[in-house]
Amino acid sequence: MPLPFLTADRALDEDGPAAGDASLPYEDPSRRRRPYRPGPWRIGGGALLLLLASYVLFSAMIIALAGSVPAAGICVGGAALVILCAVRLVRAGVWIDEKGLRLTGLFSATTVRWSQVAAIHTAQQPVRWLGLPRSVQGQAVLIELAEGGAPRVAFTDHGADFLGRPEAFVMAADAIEDRAARYR
Structure with a gap:
């Protein structure tokens, strides 16, 4: 089963078969796609959240069999929330299409049209390590x-x-x- 939110945009690779082409043959060029593959930290975090959700769902089944259906419903609701967070975590990142950039985070998303972009460049600056408050020296892609x-x-x-x-x-x-x- 194809998972389009996990695929990279191979049309942007220089050595791919579709080099120079705006899209893959089976994709709509106006469809948003990520120009890179999600990293192992993002996939691992999503997998751990899904593992936690499976334990919560298993505990909900045990609680329901014990006779406390309202408490089991609370567990199922918590598991659904954890599954939602796992999906949002995997979908977070930068998505591009012919209209602009979509910066998707865990709780928010912002769309920047290409006409609003003055420049995109890489800069050496302090960056957050895995999104945590700790800063380290690194590179960031900045949108002006x-x-x-x-x-x-x-x-x-x-x-x-x-x-x-x-x-x-x-x-x-x-x-x-x-x-x-x-596109600018």
Whole structure:
């Protein structure tokens, strides 16, 4: 079963069969897609959340068999919330299409149209390690908006997708910069 939210945009790879092509043959070019594969930290976190949800669902079954259906319902609701968080965690990241960038986080999502983007570049700066409050020196892909203001951080090399994968970070940064140059 194909999982489109886990696939990378191979059309942006230079050595792929569709190099220079705007989309894969079976994809709609206007459909949002991620220009990189989710990293092992993001997939591992989602898997741990799903494991936790399975334990909570198993405990809900035991509680229901013991005769306390309302308490089992609370457990099922908690498990559904954990499953929702796991799905949101895996879907978090940068998504691109011909209209703009979609910066998706765990609890929020922001769309930036290509006409609003002044520049996209990579900068060396302190970044958060795996999204935690601890800062380390690293690289970040910054989106500068045409109307000014502080640049937005699209992703960093110490995030859940690129920690320990510097070549994937460079490829994703180049892909987004190329796409921005094409659509602006």
